[in-house]
Amino acid sequence: MVWIDLKRVPVALTIAGSDSGGGAGIQADLKTFAALGVHGTVAITSITAQNTREVRAVQDVSVDVIKAQIEAVVSDIGVDAAKTGMLHTSEIIEAVSEEISRYKIPLVVDPVMIAKSGAPLLKEDAVGSLIRRLLPVAKVVTPNAREAEVLAGVRIGSVEDARRAAKLIADMGPEGVIVKGGHMEGSESIDILFYQGDFIELRAPRLESRNTHGTGCSFSAAITAELAKGKDIREAFRVAKDLVTHAIMYGIPVGKGHGPLNPMASLYNESERYATLMRVVEAVRILEGIEDARKIAPEVGINVAMSLPYARDSHDVAAVPGRIHLVGRKLKATSYPEFGASDHLARYILTSRLYDREIRAAINIAYSDENLERLASMGLKVSWYDRREEPGEVKAREGATIPWGVRVAVERAGRVPDAIFHRGDWGKEPMIVLLGRDAVSLAEVVRSIA
Numbered sequence: 001m002v003w004i005d006l007k008r009v010p011v012a013l014t015i016a017g018s019d020s021g022g023g024a025g026i027q028a029d030l031k032t033f034a035a036l037g038v039h040g041t042v043a044i045t046s047i048t049a050q051n052t053r054e055v056r057a058v059q060d061v062s063v064d065v066i067k068a069q070i071e072a073v074v075s076d077i078g079v080d081a082a083k084t085g086m087l088h089t090s091e092i093i094e095a096v097s098e099e100i101s102r103y104k105i106p107l108v109v110d111p112v113m114i115a116k117s118g119a120p121l122l123k124e125d126a127v128g129s130l131i132r133r134l135l136p137v138a139k140v141v142t143p144n145a146r147e148a149e150v151l152a153g154v155r156i157g158s159v160e161d162a163r164r165a166a167k168l169i170a171d172m173g174p175e176g177v178i179v180k181g182g183h184m185e186g187s188e189s190i191d192i193l194f195y196q197g198d199f200i201e202l203r204a205p206r207l208e209s210r211n212t213h214g215t216g217c218s219f220s221a222a223i224t225a226e227l228a229k230g231k232d233i234r235e236a237f238r239v240a241k242d243l244v245t246h247a248i249m250y251g252i253p254v255g256k257g258h259g260p261l262n263p264m265a266s267l268y269n270e271s272e273r274y275a276t277l278m279r280v281v282e283a284v285r286i287l288e289g290i291e292d293a294r295k296i297a298p299e300v301g302i303n304v305a306m307s308l309p310y311a312r313d314s315h316d317v318a319a320v321p322g323r324i325h326l327v328g329r330k331l332k333a334t335s336y337p338e339f340g341a342s343d344h345l346a347r348y349i350l351t352s353r354l355y356d357r358e359i360r361a362a363i364n365i366a367y368s369d370e371n372l373e374r375l376a377s378m379g380l381k382v383s384w385y386d387r388r389e390e391p392g393e394v395k396a397r398e399g400a401t402i403p404w405g406v407r408v409a410v411e412r413a414g415r416v417p418d419a420i421f422h423r424g425d426w427g428k429e430p431m432i433v434l435l436g437r438d439a440v441s442l443a444e445v446v447r448s449i450a
């Protein structure tokens with residue numbers, strides 16, 4: 001949940017370049033500030049003609065206008081924390097350092113050097129100015145491994161090297177140094193914070209995505225937003241790692257190169273919570289209204305589940321705790337839907353979404369040839385997996401059967417089918433699981449089958 005202080009909305013300032021593609025620079029920063037409930041202000045340093053593939057042109061803003069933008073914002077609105085992004089030349093770095101030093105604003109420095117597309121965004125001869133003029137006035141510096149190599153003058157090939165570099169950079173003045181591991185090898189993305197003599201390491205599974213443009217910008221903007229709220233560096237670090245991981249998971253697939261990450265993913269998720277829960281409530285109402293549900297109710301009960309649009313795990317999936325059971329001929333839900341109440345259906349949905357992001361809902365019904373025939377007669381695509389063919393190493397891993405089964409069924413069908421069934425195994429009841437975009441539409445399909 002984003003807690004917003006309505007009496008005094010925190011204000012953050014980004015001193016950075018504009019990205020015409022809307023993925024990095026001030027555009028990413030403003031989205032990130034907004035997602036974290038902070039009012040964003042800007043001082044544009046350069047205008048770039050940029051898209052997901054390349055930087056075509058750069059026009060630097062005059063240092064007088066850069067300083068005037070900072071002055072205008074600070075003198076009237078007030079700034080709780082600021083960050084820097086693209087500072088193209090020594091002249092710009094020196095002007096920003098001078099202006100920021102006039103006010104006692106906590107400053108986050110993202111030492112932007114090279115765009116994801118490979119274009120230099122910091123002139124080579126300006127690295128010295130960054131080290132001499134900006135790092136001493138910074139509260140936090142957030143280099144990626146390649147930028148940290150340039151600043152610290154050491155090669156980074158391991159977490160140990162990253163720790164050494166963080167210490168060397170801390171000697172240049174900032175209170176906290178975060179070396180990001182996004183550009184390094186390995187199955188995890190490991191970021192390291194060096195602060196007050198201690199290291200904190202945050203890990204996240206490395207996500208395979210092309211849509212990561214603006215990652216560094218959003219990360220440093222999230223740190224800035226949290227500092228603007230008065231949060232401690234360590235807490236800001238956790239929020240930023242979490243926001244960026246979610247934003248990469250749901251990167252925006254636009255353009256032919258690296259599309260932008262989506263810093264709004266968490267915010268959109270939160271905004272859909274109530275509507276999603278209400279779709280499950282409505283679906284339950286439809287199921288409870290079925291006159292004779294005996295042919296569709298499995299022994300273990302029915303559940304109906306629906307995920308948030310930017311779901312990360314089963315906590316972002318709403319369903320009925322205790323499921324929906326047959327009482328006489330009718331179905332009765334044991335309780336009111338909640339997030340995190342599904343185990344099986346959540347896994348069906350979350351795995352299906354790896355193939356098709358539109359899939360958000362699932363309902364399980366009893367397996368029978370008759371029910372399969374009804375689905376086929378409705379023109380729905382049905383696929384299946386056989387639990388007896390499950391490889392030993394999958395069986396040995398808790399919770400791995402359904403993701404494996406869904407993959408098998410999707411590959412067999414060539415797309416996410418409308419229903420997946422299995423014929424059971426020792427202690428496992430055979431089952432049909434319907435998949436789709438919306439819990440209510442699926443409940444209507446179940447009503448037709450019944």
Ligand SMILES: Cc1ncc(COP(=O)(O)OP(=O)(O)O)c(N)n1
Binds near residue numbers: 019085086212215217
């Ligand atoms: C105007 C502008 N500022 C910063 C960048 C860097 O963004 P990107 O290329 O995506 O690299 P990271 O954000 O991941 O460091 C840019 N391209 N343009």
Ligand SMILES: Cc1ncsc1CCOP(=O)(O)O
Binds near residue numbers: 341364
């Ligand atoms: C046992 C079972 N297998 C597939 S769906 C299902 C029932 C619903 O399970 P959950 O309530 O965990 O989503």
